[in-house]
Amino acid sequence: MQIRPAELAAIRAGDIDVAFRRWERPRLKVGTRMRTAVGLVEVTSVDRLPVRSLTAADARRAGAASLAALRQGLERVHPDRPVYRIGLRYAGADPRQALREAVPDAAEIGAIVAWLDRLDLASPTGPWTRATLLLIDELPATRAPDLAQRMGRDTPSFKQNVRKLKERGLTESLDIGYRLSARGAAILDHEGHPRSAQDRAALEPGTPLPHIGAPATRALTAYGVVRLEQVARLSESEVLALHGVGPYALRHLRTAMDAAGLSFRDDPGATPETP
CATH class of the missing domain: 1.10.150.20 (5' to 3' exonuclease, C-terminal subdomain)
Structure with missing residues (x-):
């Protein structure tokens, strides 16, 4: 579910708590927590309703300029599909943010290294984890297709691999490309990998x-x-x-x-x- 940056900020502030979408069927479940640019946004309700039942209060809660503007927006995209009202609330910071900034201790480093080794062993194209971390460290804020080309990979599979590293707090996504986290840097330093970015200031x-x-x-x-x-x-x-x-x-x-x-x-x- 795509949510515009201004709407995300309003959800975080509590000014918006619903969104309206035209879907063939519900795409989200109550309790789902979406990771967004402002943190976690939780789905609190998903209800199908007729357009004629929308109210001015619904428009205000969705951040629309007016009820007419809300209805017009819903008529622009897939007007033949039913309308769903999705309840939303800000559910706190993305836990990966704190994880990225937490330098792992010896036990954590051992566990992460073992996990990276397992990923490399399971890969049909050969080891990729350290090379990917080193490339992101060397070329932060670089387009994923350009990084994938440097790795000799297609873009979708490269992004999928980077998402695995991101889940463990080793990288973070930027508006363009990625950046190595303090956690990821600690892993490379522990293993003694030569890092072109080693003299950069601490993250x-x-x-x-x-x-x-x-x-x-x-x-x-x-x-x-x-x-x-x-x-x-x-x-x-x-x-x-x-x-x-x-x-x-x-x-x-x-x-x-x-x-x-x-x-x-x-x-x-x-x-x-x-x-």
Whole structure:
């Protein structure tokens, strides 16, 4: 279920608690927890209902401008399908975020290494786990198709493998590509792999950037900014001055920062500090 960034921020703030979709059949079950850019969003209800039963209160709860706007939106896509009302609530931070930032102890490292070995042994195309981690470390914020090509893999199977690493907190997804987590770096360092990125500053904990588009993500990543807390050290004008950052990205950054209780540094004339 696709949910726009602004709607995710409103769900997190409690301003939106329902969504409406036209489906041939229910695609979600009550209790499902979806991982999103703002954290976990839980499905609290799934009810089929006729369009004529929609109310102004439904529109407000869904974040629509009006009841007419809600109905018009539902008529644009698959108008022949039934309408479902999906109850939603913010269910907390994605547990993988804390996992990514937790450097494993000796026992955890042993368990992760054994798990990586099992993945390599089970792979019909040969070992891939360490090579993938090293490639992501070398080329953060790089398109998945480009990384897959470097690995000699097709994009879907490469993404599937990266998702396995992400589940264990070894990588994190960016708006473009991926980034090695502190946990993933600890594994590579433990095994003595030569890392081209070893001299980089330690990964900073905090809230990942929202989806702001490829050019803006590249611009901020190149500037060393990958967390909202780092964005808050800059002024709006400093961020907007980065090549690739436009009004769309700035709007979504503001929304995400508001939801996280952060704001831009309010000194537009100051010299930008190093993130």
